[in-house]
Amino acid sequence: MQAGPKSNARPTRGRVVMLVDNGVHGDSRVQKAARSAADAGWEVVLLGIRNARSESDNWWIGGAEVRLLRVPKPLHRLPRDYSRSLRRPLAYASTTKAAYRVQEIKAWQADLYERRVRAQAQGGGVPAAVGRAAQLPSRAAATALARWVRLRSGETRRLRKAQTDPEALFSRLPVRFWQSLLGNRSWRRLDPGLWDFELAFRSAIDELKPDIIHANDFRMLGVGARAMLRARAAGRKTKLVWDAHEFVGGITGRADNPRWLPAQIAYTAEYAAYPDAVVTVSDTLAELLQETHDLPERPAVVLNAPMAPPAEADRDVPDLRALCGVDERTPVLVYAGAVNPSRGCQIMVEALPELPEVHVAFVTMNPNGDNQFSEALRSRAVELGVEDRVHLLPYVKHWQVVPFLSAADAGIIPIHHKPNHELALITKYLEYSHARLPIVVSDVKTMAQTARATGQGEVFTAEDLTDFVRAVRAVLADPERYRAAYDKPGLLEGWTWEAQARILDEVYSSLLGVPPAGGARTPSARRPEDERELAGTSR
Template sequence: MTDTPSNPDRRPHMVMVVGNQVVGDSRVEKSAVTAEQAGYRVTVLGTARRTVFPIGEYHGIPIYRTPAVFRRQSALNQWKSLRPSVSPTWGRLADADGTPTFGPGEPLPAPGAGAGRSWRDRLAENVELARDRVVAKTPGGWRTVWPHIADYEELFLPPLLHLAPDVIHTHDRHPLAAVHSYVQLMRSRGRTIPWLYDAHEWVPGQEIVGGDQARIGWVAAEAELIRHADAVISVTDELAGRMKSRHRLPERPTVVHNAPLAAKTPLEPEQRLPLRQECGLDEDTPLLVYIGRLADVRGIFTVIDALAQLPGVHAAFVGNQDDAYRQRMRDHAAQIGVDDRLHIADYVPSSSVTWYIQGATCGVSPLMPTPAHELAIPTKLREYLQSGLPLVVSDLTEQAAFTRDGGLGTVFAPGQADSLAGAVQELLDRLPDFRAAVRDPEVQAQHTWEGSEQVLTELWHRLCPVPDAAAGPAGVEPAASETTGPVLAVVAEAPEDQPLVHAWRDQAGPVEPVPGVPVDGGGRGPALKDALDRWIRVDRAADGVLYTGAVNASGSLDGGFSSEVRSLLERGKPVAVWTAEAPLADPRLLAEAYEGHPFSMLPREAAERYRRQVRRSAQPLLDLQAGGNLQLLTSRQADARLLGALWCPVPVPTPTTDRYGSSGWAPEGAQDRPVQVLVVPTLRTPQEEQALDRMAERAEAEGLEILRPRHRKFRPAMAATADLVIDALHLGESSDAAAWAWRSGRIVVGQSTSAPAAPEEAAAPAAPVVQAGDHDLTDRVLELAESLRAGEAGELLRASHDYGTLVHDGRLSVRVIRSALGL
């Protein structure tokens, strides 16, 4: 029994570990939902691949896919490549009469296996395999025989340490070593963590990638580690009996059939249509369906070959996204002239499988013979039954008996296309009878997940009891809020300090502030558990997500900034990136477009160096922009030159103090203090810098206070307290600092610009900039300072104040964001 869980919500934390991407693994997905309903807080831990994002969720349950780095296996492969080439063989040490022996349940050698190899090579290999068997049976020896197991151990152990589970559900063989090591480590620290092993298949009979060494290592690892589990689960009665006998277990493994849920869960039309509709077929066209991994050993090509003998019959394969394998299937179908009747589709969520395929004619399980397959009753058989589909299965022990005994379909010789074609034709001829058999209410009731849930729940509660107050359905729900309207998640370094957060909260709806981590590595990422909780809340609670620059909500856990944004987009979440003043437009384009631009005056070498620096810092944002992601820019120039970009004004909070009264707009106490002039640190030409030096020298002599902060120490909000703000004179646009100046009724000196191009809801007038150039900057600053002292600048001050209120009080920014995100 486990220690009392320490998490605040009192629910014990269950981590389910599996050596795949989780997507499409219906047993893992259904088990996770059942565990949540049984009162556990569940996290699913899988492995990452290029086809999925590291962080995901299933019905509100967080999924973390740890990056799969198999260093030991790679080293072993490199070492093998340096050895003399030896063809694989199924042979074993010969009997006394010279006849090769084969291990129990192993496939016979392929014809010609070992041909052309000397007896010395064969003897050396057999001796090596015999040695591996001996080493593998020693404690931990399987790590030496097959280092790939240790790779998985290294893969899963760190996330387990971060997640700190109270109980562990281990799916299949891959996480065994890591879970056992974690439990032993916790025991040495005084904590007892119960765990169970859910054996999905018969490991001694599995076709394991890696050949003899892999099989020897995995079989030995399971045999050693299974005895340390607090409970064992199997998928069939036959497998439970074999496991108890082989491993001398103290009790028979609990049988949990991997049946589908009785309820059919439709998907929205924009997500997926029913299979028959996706294939574009009418109701009378025979359609075979296969669900599962696309692999030769699953008999995929037997089905394709059979189509040549079944005119008018179509076949649909719902499987993993293996582009190379899918192309092999299409090429083979084209060679035999059936490519127009072959359909390949991606997985759908496990809860929607029966809804998705119910329009097919029958379900096919064409497994090829292996010891594991002989003992298997694949999940797909019960999914077919719950969909009301008769079965066509290859003649392997368990699935053939399952089909024949219930009169649920037809059986064919494995690997033989003509036999499969005959079985399909027989089924079509007697289709009403077979449909009646599979749709019988008693048959349907025998093969549902609901019957397995009670067995699982009782087992979990025995290992790790759940407090009464924690029982019942759980999951991440949107935070309650009295404010109505769309919920916007804002990802920023310090979200509560963002004026945009307060503007949205005041004018649009609730905000989900999400602390972000800069992509340049400045700052540590959140802990794994916190990152998952935060990510699921964004995914479940927010109607749209706004990133304020290149910041990650989950650090590097979801693959980085671009990966994190694409992950949300692929799940249908509207996302925009607020780039503020980030330089995105190519400096060469700006130099060509604006006469006298600072970029045009840089030496060629310096200009190229600056261009590379700009591109490197902007690359994450440019990558997203190239992929069609929406960019919200405060830069008018970049907006005009980047596709998929919109101008959006900087929201500035209401000034806390207004030094200019409503009567005459004169500065309070202006005669008692010097006029303050702020020089915004921005890109300037050499001539402009010289003009600023002359202005500063003259102005200080006239009693003005000149502030010239360095770029790293400057904040745009500093412009809200200066009397005059000297913005860029040659960039063709105003900076974010000018927005703060206008919002507080300050005067901005710079370069006049036209009104920004914007959608109708973001229309804005031209900004009130007092124009100045290099030649007259000093005179203009002194004139404005004198006007302020004399109280004669009221019109300029009022224009700045009105423009700042109209454009930069947040209302316009919120309208642009709502329109851009479709909220």
């Protein structure tokens, strides 16, 4: 791997340590922020988390160094995973233990049956009769124990169902108790797994002695705040920037653990007062954060907009239509980003019987094999008889996203109504825009308002198949009408990462009292094999 800036050398403008709670791959905002900060003269070290898909623990994004840390997560285990509950005393301590005991008894019974069959095969007579009689106690014990295990296993299932019900009395009482007793410190009891991030990151941050800590999203906010406090206790004037990607109170999808969301809300509330500056992804979210956390200043808005290709970028952009096996005349709808139920992607497959010539392409992380939602889309396509028109494609490098998507006929955002989905122009919206695609978007607040105002797309009622088909037909019937919106002066220029990077640089510069970077710098050259970036999505 090509050598880069030495992390123990004093930087020209200051050392920025960025923190993120993922493997960096697929997070385009973090990748772009790291690269552009390095290009602006900051020494940047990006600390992320090594996972099963990580190919390396260390690489470079332009002039920014990436280091992935191993994060053991023993504290992420819930108390219910290893302790008995008074709610159902007969339940096993864990579903794993219940499953083990059920299989153990089944194996014992299978073994007894095999021995009985063998005895029968040996013929009759006194010895066989004695052998069968000798088995009777074991068979009786196995039958009785099997009933006992089934009872306890059933109790375990019922207990887990109750424990994951946020409205159950014994789910609400512990949350209310710890909230009343500890206030914002209650996350320590409700989700002690947040300490696992702290214990994994703290030494790496302290060794780097950063001038600025850039904490991405809420999990890294507490990690960054404590690192900042330790640095100041040691006499350094380290500054903390919180990059809020979403509104924590609006997060959904953790119904299996009623304690999780209250813990994250308390954790964020405890540390929201510590950052020296806050940046976020939209004006709507900036206002909400300032109001919720009583911030002294409105957060700066840094859109997750596409960036221009770096100087060393690989210009050999994959051909979307070739990957789908279609020609220029075939209508292609594209969706780029994470695939899960709340993103509404299934409606694109469901609509295909009503759109007989249309193909859909899902550009998503791990499109095959280990993504259950992608596989669900594929299975539904088979059921509808449209599997030949559904294409699951892998991410491309983030600087290739826009030209790659531009081969499609329309960009689709079928996202469902969730609190955080209403707040921002998400990454794919801006990527579709720079690809000059007509956009079909559900009626979530910010994106629907923008599409109507600019005329760049059609809005449909979320989860309404008939209205989705109408919107798709409209943009396919007259695509140039929608593409013309991109000719409006200044529209796309404001939606570039270069414009957003200047805002971020101004935040850094003001914190350290240094002049902002004077114009664009020449990007730091890296060999293509040192670039491990993938296209990213907003969360």
